[in-house]
């Protein structure tokens with residue numbers, strides 16, 4: 001059957017996961033507590049609003065909605081200050097080779113990200129035209145591990161869920177893909193992403209033989 005490939009953005013295509021971490025860490029420090037990279041794992045793939053709630057739980061802080069809205073704005077402003085400096089050099093190693101290979105085979109490709117900043121980031125790094133459809137935080141109601149971002153992507157590509165292949169760096173994203181029987185490929189630490197069907201540290205470990213196997217499965 002026809003296959004479709006769906007890519008998460010932050011931490012898969014571009015190296016922005018660290019920028020999200022820095023911005024949340026600044027907020028935590030401002031509020032008087034530490035926020036570690038280990039704690040940050042559970043923030044990956046999670047919406048901005050939900051991330052703030054988790055952060056405030058870690059710091060044991062209660063706040064009004066009005067205060068929370070202000071922190072959401074300041075976190076995003078700091079994040080955007082990092083994004084503004086991005087260039088195509090911030091595309092992660094091996095990603096372009098994979099995208100270009102799939103493109104050369106006319107394989108349908110979607111972006112599936114929880115981020116509301118996905119489109120400007122893709123434009124900055126020159127990948128806006130690479131995808132047949134972009135499903136991002138502006139389009140979905142339910143955040144990962146709910147599979148909505150990926151099911152909309154597969155629907156728009158016209159492939160059934162079991163013919164969709166998802167690349168993810170987050171536990172929530174792997175769980176989202178698995179919950180609807182998509183092929184899940186973990187990009188990052190295999191110990192953290194052990195629920196994935198396949199694991200790679202980064203795209204330099206992915207070759208055309210492996211991609212062909214996915215396409216022809």
Ligand code: G6P
Pocket residue numbers: 010020043044045046047048051076113114115116117118137170
């Ligand atoms: C991605 C990232 C998360 C981020 C979320 C929302 O899923 O992995 O760390 O919180 O997008 O991003 P945004 O750019 O809308 O704040």
Ligand code: MG
Pocket residue numbers: 008009010011012044045168169170
């Ligand atoms: Mg991610």
